[in-house]
Amino acid sequence: MGKLIELNDVGLTIGGNVILERISLTLLQGEILTIVGPNGAGKSSLIKLVLQLTKGHTGTLWRKAGLRVGYVPQKLHLDPVLPITVARFMSLSHGRRLTVAQALMKVGAERLADRAMQALSGGEMQRVLLARALMMQPELLILDEPAQGVDVHGQTELYALIKQLSDELNCGVLMVSHDLHLVMASTHSVICLNQHICCHGEPHDVARHPEFARLFGRPELEQLAVYTHHHHCDDDHSGDVRHVG
Secondary structure (H helix, E strand, O other), X not given: OOEEEEEEEEEEEEOOEEEEEEEEEEEEOOOEEEEEOOOOOOHHHHHHHHOXXXXXXXXXXXXXXXXXXXXXXXXXXXXXXXXXXXXXHHHOOOOOOOOHHHHHHHOOOHHHOOOEHHHOOHXXXXXXXXXXHHOOOOOEEEEEOOOOOOOHHHHHHHHHHHHHHHHHHOOEEEEEOOOXXXXXXXXXXXXXXXXXXXXXXXXXXXXXXXXXXXXXXXXXXXXXXXXXXXXXXXXXXXXXXXXXX
C-alpha cells in the first residue's frame, strides 16, 4: 500500500494560542484513520492542514504528488431561496471523472437527482456531499464529521458506506468523528486528539486508553464494553498505544 500523506512534528499556533503541537501521522492507501477528540481539540484545524488550507508553523507535511482529494465538509450553508437541484449542485464540481448519475448511484442516492438541495434531510444531504466528493475518484477522502445531523441508525449506515467505498476505490480515508463507538467497525486506526496526539492505535485499544477515558468519561467507555481487551494500555509518549503487563 502506498503512502498518501505524512505529517512530522507539525504544530499550529494562531494569535498566540497553540492549536496543535507535535502532530505526526501517516495515512496509507486503503486505510481509514479516524480522529476523535473533545470540542476545541483541533480536529478541524488538522483537516485544514492536510487540505493545505492553512500551514503549520513547525514540522513538515508531505503529500503524494498529484494526490486527488475528495472533501466532505462538516456543514454546507445554502441560501434558502437559491433554486438548485442535487444534479445541478453536483455538476458544479471540477475535475470530474464520474457522471452525476454514477456518483449518486455509488452512495445509493440516485433518486435524489431532481430534488432541491434545501429539501434534503440530514442523511440525504450527507450522501449527496459524499457523492460529490467521489466524482473525481479520489485517492484520499477527507470527511469532517460526516454524520453530523444524522440519526444513530443513519450514522451506522453512513459509516458502513464509507468503509465500503474505501474498499471499492482503494482510497485512504481521513475522518473526524465524535462517536468512536459508532465507527469502531468501520475504521482501521484511531487518533485521540487534544491539541496533541493523546493516543493512537486500533479502535478497541484506544477505547481502553486512560487518556481516552479521561477525555470522554465512563459513559462513552461503557458503550464500548462489547469490545473486550485483556491488556493494560499505556502511552509511550509518542502517542502510540502499547501493551504492558
